[in-house]
Amino acid sequence: MAFTIQTFEAGGFTAGFLPEAGGNMVRLRHNTSGVEILRTPPEDFDYLTKPEIWGMPVLMPPNRIRDGRFEYQDRVYQLPVNEPAPRNNTLHGIILHKPWQLNQLNSNTLELSIDYPGAAANEGWMHKFSTRLRYEFGENTVQQQIEFTNQSDLTMPLMVGFHSAFCFPEGTMFYLDASTECRQLDDLRKIVNGQTVILPDWQQFRTIRHGERILGHCAMLRSAGNDPELILRYSASDYEMHYILPEPWREWVIWNNTGTENFLCVEPQSCRIDAMNIGLPLNEAGVIELAPGASQKFSARIEMRRHD
Numbered sequence: 001m002a003f004t005i006q007t008f009e010a011g012g013f014t015a016g017f018l019p020e021a022g023g024n025m026v027r028l029r030h031n032t033s034g035v036e037i038l039r040t041p042p043e044d045f046d047y048l049t050k051p052e053i054w055g056m057p058v059l060m061p062p063n064r065i066r067d068g069r070f071e072y073q074d075r076v077y078q079l080p081v082n083e084p085a086p087r088n089n090t091l092h093g094i095i096l097h098k099p100w101q102l103n104q105l106n107s108n109t110l111e112l113s114i115d116y117p118g119a120a121a122n123e124g125w126m127h128k129f130s131t132r133l134r135y136e137f138g139e140n141t142v143q144q145q146i147e148f149t150n151q152s153d154l155t156m157p158l159m160v161g162f163h164s165a166f167c168f169p170e171g172t173m174f175y176l177d178a179s180t181e182c183r184q185l186d187d188l189r190k191i192v193n194g195q196t197v198i199l200p201d202w203q204q205f206r207t208i209r210h211g212e213r214i215l216g217h218c219a220m221l222r223s224a225g226n227d228p229e230l231i232l233r234y235s236a237s238d239y240e241m242h243y244i245l246p247e248p249w250r251e252w253v254i255w256n257n258t259g260t261e262n263f264l265c266v267e268p269q270s271c272r273i274d275a276m277n278i279g280l281p282l283n284e285a286g287v288i289e290l291a292p293g294a295s296q297k298f299s300a301r302i303e304m305r306r307h308d
Helices: none
Strands: 006-010 014-020 024-030 063-068 071-072 075-078 089-092 102-106 107-117 129-137 141-150 157-159 165-167 173-176 176-187 192-198 213-218 229-233 239-244 251-255 264-267 289-290 294-307
Touching: 006 107, 014 107, 014 129, 063 071, 141 157, 173 264, 229 294
Parallel strands: none
Antiparallel strands: 006 014, 014 024, 063 089, 071 075, 102 107, 107 129, 129 141, 141 294, 157 289, 165 264, 173 229, 176 192, 176 213, 213 251, 229 239, 239 294, 251 264
């Protein structure tokens, strides 16, 4: 199904949204430089076939859960398995394909929201919760804040991510504050297998050759109190994009599919892949235990800066 992108001029940006499908900001253009920051689907694209490769869709829980199953506080959660055998996983959570509400709060602020009905949704997630996602646009900065509120009577395991898909034109270089110790994924099911592999230093600017495939699941690095960031330096502009992630974000997943499509997904996650099933204490795996009535906020920002 094709959707019509709702477009707004806000601050120094042109932003496009698809609230009918995943609360997604699918376009972000910096007007001064003309840089298209996010990967935007064409108008006639059947968006719901693969919504995660466009814009900044919200994932809850993020990435994969093996067999869609985990246990928490003596309760069994069985989520829909939407990635068929042999992978047999729940992929990208339970709100990616759902309609959100979009409201323009003022000329430079927009908010998307969704209220998840819990057990009534019959998807194995027994918690009613609400999500509010706000964007504030300045001349060269976009502030992003998402808040989850547990409206159920049970403590809810909260795991959040954004499948952020950035345009990556030929000649672009990237830098990433990420550990070189990458959490290895099983070749067949693409879930963590408990092993790690050392990759080249992400904290050096590099290009990506046409056809070069990038895949990593790494801890974010915070050095000297600085928040981790992704930097994209464009060959055709004197501006670069900084994507900055304060705590409680703690993991990156980086992926570019076949390496031939001129995009790079650099996805912040609050937790590890399949966090509930990897045998670590929940706080070490990045699972936030959200008490009834409690809320948790995550923020990020995009900054466009001139470079030398």
